[in-house]
Amino acid sequence: MTQGSTLLVVFDGLRRDRATPDIMPNLARFMEEGANFINSRSIFPSETRVAVTSVMTGCPPADHGLVANQFYHPLQPEAPFKTAEWEQLEMAANAGQLLDCKTMGQRMAENGRTMAVVSTGSKGASRMMNSSAHALNQPVFTVHGPPVSTEDLHEVITAGQGDIPAAGAPNSARVAYATDALLDFIYPKFSPDMCVFWMSDPDITSHQFGVTSPETVVAQKTCDENFGRILAWWRDGNGPENIVVMSDHGQITGACQLETVDIIPAHFGKASIGAFSGIYMDDPSDGRKAEVVDWLVEQDFCGLVFASAGDGTAIKGAFPWTAVRNNHARGADVGFTLRSTNSSETHDPKADECIFAGGIPVGGGMHGGLNKGELSTVLAAQGPAYRTQFPSDTPCWLPDIVPTILTTMDLPVDGTSGRPMVEALAGDDQKFGQAPSVETRLLSVTHKEHEQFLRQWVVNGKTIVDCGWTSGRGAWGQ
Numbered sequence: 001m002t003q004g005s006t007l008l009v010v011f012d013g014l015r016r017d018r019a020t021p022d023i024m025p026n027l028a029r030f031m032e033e034g035a036n037f038i039n040s041r042s043i044f045p046s047e048t049r050v051a052v053t054s055v056m057t058g059c060p061p062a063d064h065g066l067v068a069n070q071f072y073h074p075l076q077p078e079a080p081f082k083t084a085e086w087e088q089l090e091m092a093a094n095a096g097q098l099l100d101c102k103t104m105g106q107r108m109a110e111n112g113r114t115m116a117v118v119s120t121g122s123k124g125a126s127r128m129m130n131s132s133a134h135a136l137n138q139p140v141f142t143v144h145g146p147p148v149s150t151e152d153l154h155e156v157i158t159a160g161q162g163d164i165p166a167a168g169a170p171n172s173a174r175v176a177y178a179t180d181a182l183l184d185f186i187y188p189k190f191s192p193d194m195c196v197f198w199m200s201d202p203d204i205t206s207h208q209f210g211v212t213s214p215e216t217v218v219a220q221k222t223c224d225e226n227f228g229r230i231l232a233w234w235r236d237g238n239g240p241e242n243i244v245v246m247s248d249h250g251q252i253t254g255a256c257q258l259e260t261v262d263i264i265p266a267h268f269g270k271a272s273i274g275a276f277s278g279i280y281m282d283d284p285s286d287g288r289k290a291e292v293v294d295w296l297v298e299q300d301f302c303g304l305v306f307a308s309a310g311d312g313t314a315i316k317g318a319f320p321w322t323a324v325r326n327n328h329a330r331g332a333d334v335g336f337t338l339r340s341t342n343s344s345e346t347h348d349p350k351a352d353e354c355i356f357a358g359g360i361p362v363g364g365g366m367h368g369g370l371n372k373g374e375l376s377t378v379l380a381a382q383g384p385a386y387r388t389q390f391p392s393d394t395p396c397w398l399p400d401i402v403p404t405i406l407t408t409m410d411l412p413v414d415g416t417s418g419r420p421m422v423e424a425l426a427g428d429d430q431k432f433g434q435a436p437s438v439e440t441r442l443l444s445v446t447h448k449e450h451e452q453f454l455r456q457w458v459v460n461g462k463t464i465v466d467c468g469w470t471s472g473r474g475a476w477g478q
């Protein structure tokens with residue numbers, strides 16, 4: 001076991017206010033007893049593959065370039081680039097156009113450390129947990145088999161544990177199977193310096209049944225029971241020095257489905273419509289972008305709007321992409337979220353509802369946008385590297401996680417743009433323990449009758465998005 005060795009446990013789609021002692025006693029106690037980041041946030045768009053990539057590179061989408069779950073990639077201009085699909089990620093990786101930043105897997109290899117992934121997440125998300133794992137000979141075990149999993153590892157684990165159970169919602173059988181693989185195979189065989197353990201729940205169950213449904217509560221309880229098994233094993237002296245727990249985003253309620261995703265006039269260009277939507281224009285001149293924004297802000301489905309001029313400043317009526325740290329060359333020319341309820345007064349995640357494009361029933365969980373319920377995540381840590389019983393209100397977000405882990409390993413953080421959260425680390429206060437300066441900013445743009453707001457934190461000079469919302473004309477159904 002090397003200094004700072006870490007198991008990163010992920011609860012997909014777990015909104016912070018849902019991690020309660022009655023539903024998730026093991027997690028709630030872990031948060032209470034350890035370093036607990038009470039103002040932790042996802043990234044924008046708050047979609048899983050964007051989130052996992054932001055974690056594993058320690059950078060926001062503006063730097064790593066996986067700008068959305070689905071977007072138009074220059075390698076494939078005729079059809080949307082779908083990050084859920086292994087083959088498409090492989091194509092972009094082979095062309096050197098998947099990521100612009102170094103991953104945790106590459107950092108571990110460079111420094112002679114080992115890394116493993118165990119995942120019940122999607123093929124695409126599992127790939128992005130360690131995008132060059134196979135080339136680096138770092139073990140990956142997923143519920144998808146090869147080529148997502150390392151072939152011989154898949155053979156060994158299925159020979160020992162039996163066939164991988166079928167997917168379900170709740171995905172309890174697969175989560176338990178993966179926990180067995182983590183404890184019985186991965187740690188005994190590899191003793192990895194860095195290990196990612198990703199549970200696909202409560203996300204998939206919450207999408208289908210709703211954030212607070214009985215089914216989602218069962219999914220949360222199952223994840224928590226398996227986390228309890230991991231904690232008991234760890235407290236018996238097994239595994240890594242430190243455990244970090246996180247969720248990649250929250251969820252809000254999908255209240256109203258678009259009648260069609262064909263909502264953008266064809267003469268504007270190509271569009272990818274979802275919780276986060278992008279328009280990729282044939283003529284992305286500043287003037288044409290302004291025309292698109294003028295049209296968008298008058299549409300009933302339109303939430304927050306993003307567009308930058310050639311010089312990086314905002315197009316009138318929009319926020320610039322820099323405001324959400326998603327200003328990348330592969331990004332959309334104009335982006336927008338679908339309208340959600342205005343929770344500007346309370347920022348209460350329980351009150352958040354949105355229009356959605358598809359993929360869930362009415363009342364199912366949704367994420368991708370900027371509501372507090374989508375951005376509010378779980379993040380906590382225990383082990384010798386971290387302070388105990390330390391609730392930290394210093395704002396942080398997904399790109400801060402890997403720089404913090406690298407710091408506990410005494411490895412360089414160069415090339416990451418997240419911030420090592422030193423205020424939560426145990427040890428000498430001269431080196432660690434000093435909280436950074438934090439400034440709160442409220443940005444607003446009014447155009448025609450469309451008003452949009454973005455609340456940011458500026459931590460040591462770098463922006464983290466707290467949440468965003470719109471007001472003006474009423475939401476749907478009112």
Ligand SMILES: [Zn+2]
Pocket residue numbers: 012013047048203248249
């Ligand atoms: Zn997710």
